[in-house]
Amino acid sequence: MCGPTVSGESHLGHARPYITFDVIYRYLMHLGYKVRYVRNITDAGHFEEEGREAEDKISKKAILEKLEPMELVQKYTNLFHWAMEQFNTISPTIEPTATGHIVEQIGMIQKIIEAGYGYEVNGSVYFDVKKYAASHDYGKLSGRVIDDLLETTRELEGQEEKRDRADFALWKNAAPEHIMRWQSPWGEGFPGWHIECSAMATKYLGAQFDIHGGGMDLLFPHHESEIAQSTICNHTAPVRYWIHNNMITINGRKMGKSYNNVIKLTELFSGDHPLLEKGVHPMTVRFFILQTHYRSTLDFSNDALVAAEKGLKRLWDAFDNLKKIQGESYPADAANDAALTEKVQKLLAELPEYMNDDFGTARVLANLFELVPVINGAKDKNFPVGSLPQALWSEMAATFQTWLVDILGFRSVTEADHAKLQGVMQLLIDIRKEAKGRKDFALSDKIRNQLTALGISLKDEKGGEMSWTIE
RNA sequence: GGUCCUGUGGCCGAGUGGCUAGGCAGAGCUCUGCAAAAGCUCGUACAGCGGUUCGAAUCCGCUCGGGACCUCCA
Known part of the structure; x- marks a missing residue:
């Protein structure tokens, strides 16, 4: 090219x-x-x-x-x-x-x-x-x-x-x-x-x-x-x-030197540009671009970028949740939900069809999004993990890895994968669990609030578990 | 002026002649010590006017609007 x-x-x-x-x-x-x-x-x-x-x-x-x-x-x-x-x-x-x-x-x-x-x-x-x-x-x-x-x-x-x-x-x-x-x-x-x-x-x-x-x-x-x-x-x-x-446009006009509406990539990442409200992460840009078919024009705006940022986070968090579900033991008395199983299978099967049809990345992402409530619902115990066959959970996990990471090329936006940080966070979570156990909400809130101030959000989940993400 | 593309709900955007795209924002509910997430429910959109068709956002024509190329450009 x-x-x-x-x-x-x-x-x-x-x-x-x-x-x-x-x-x-x-x-x-x-x-x-x-x-x-x-x-x-x-x-x-x-x-x-x-x-x-x-x-x-x-x-x-x-x-x-x-x-x-x-x-x-x-x-x-x-x-x-x-x-x-x-x-x-x-x-x-x-x-x-x-x-x-x-x-x-x-x-x-x-x-x-x-x-x-x-x-x-x-x-x-x-x-x-x-x-x-x-x-x-x-x-x-x-x-x-x-x-x-x-x-x-x-x-x-x-x-x-x-x-x-x-x-x-x-x-x-x-x-x-x-x-x-x-x-x-x-x-x-x-x-x-x-x-x-x-x-x-x-x-x-x-x-x-x-x-x-x-x-x-x-x-x-x-x-x-x-x-x-x-x-x-x-x-x-x-x-x-x-x-x-096709072109990326700003206010409906192609971005280009002759139009004086260029945002350089260094400016885009740092946010140092009059048209930008804040810096944009490269993965957000990637998502922003792939959410549209490549032959359509794509209109730039701060709102669209914020939407892309949040959307990608939602997808990536679901991917993390999916891995957690994988780590859990599958119930022996599983009763599969036939309708849900069929729906998931269909969503997975459509991915290659969409991609084969002129690289329909936008539709691929839409299907992955439709899997998000299924994953989060199971993680939150809104319905039992056993509603889906174990093999299908594995297939979903493999699908997210293949499509989100290998094909669409996304990678983690945060430092959350660093082993040392994970150790520190586990320590804080343990301390907070103890505090909550003895109803010491002052301490548990302090831990959570100060982490929030640092840009790390801690979430209490059903069953007393806690999870965290970097904003 | 010539060639071509395009006009979808508050915003971004996908789309096949007949079936809910999806994301963001917004509203309500559930869960919860609080919070944040998450889950559920909701708007019923396809520029306008005609035409084809049993049926069109999706095909055709016209009108209006936006854009690209015709010069370097991703």
Whole structure:
């Protein structure tokens, strides 16, 4: 899939494709597929903005920050990896960089020229879209009509080198002030935006591969152009299935630099942003994203994030409760509730169906939520554990582990798993039980209240047991 | 202007032509030394107007609203 451009910090919008594809990656492996997950790093500043001078974002930013371009690239790459770790995403199997594949890109451009679909002008090379469109369907992915593209009357500067407005750059001649530049058959320059993906995908995945992902905003022209380039070079359509995630919006508008509504991931986690009421945990973001189908837009708001935070906690607490039930002994005189058993079995059986239907993570989560009252009800002794067959309890526990942890990729939000803390908490619980036993409510309340002040809530349960969670 | 997507109860959101999505918030009840959880119950929503159909939030048309792409963009 298309990875990040490391010319700046990632923002909330960037989180969506990586979390979405992390789940897809996890699910494919869960199904037993051997997956090669390639996600490139765009670290060459080859950004040509139509209508303006060809601009190199990384060079520009490097001058601004008084850094070597590669220092800048390293800084933001590290930051990106850190954020991905916060989200608990699994690293791709190959993470190639654009600058590390200049040779492959040049080779591909040469092949395109030899095939007659590329032409050189003043040290730059362009792809001949018109010629390509004569024999291929340029626009089949994005639904674009080639004639519209060719006939657009809009006049833009910096276009005079191109034979046609719809043509795109494969290689750009570097102006003297350009820092990032490479030697090529056409002089010193830098690669065009679309060619890196084609070159790296071809190298690591072959002429044709199964799935290519990215944000919907890359559909045109990026992916469309990728198809054209690769098709000419490799004589086959490069991709069997395209998966595009939709955008995250703020007040109904796409999050993006040009809209000035960006929330960087560091700001999101810390809460240090005017639009944020408080910091958001990475797992909350993950849940927030997976609660919506990846092809729908997802509207950001503080309320929605709070709802996601509480929802995830409810689900995770139920998972903990489920483990506790597992630890209890199953009654010998169990009388199964047929209706409840059937309901649970149905909810479990539907999970793979939903996931197989275009990765319906939202529906998977909804089913898991429907299991929550069953789990909590049994834990609170509202009905006997024996209402469900023992094997079904095991299956539920395994299902939560598989789906919540392995496939959807959630992990504990708190430090509650630390063994030492658990020991300390057990000690406090024992003391409080003793105090309650002799009706010393002043002491028992003190323990509970002070823990609450520390952000740990202690709950009395039926039968005199106590449980605790970190808020 | 062109291409396409979309409009669901207070909020976020899923969705198949006929069956309660789910989460958050809110109300009531139960449990409880108190508290917090938890459990149970509740709103009966699908922009508007037509049409197709035995039946439509789900299909078609129109109107209105929102958005994306057509320039870098996840």
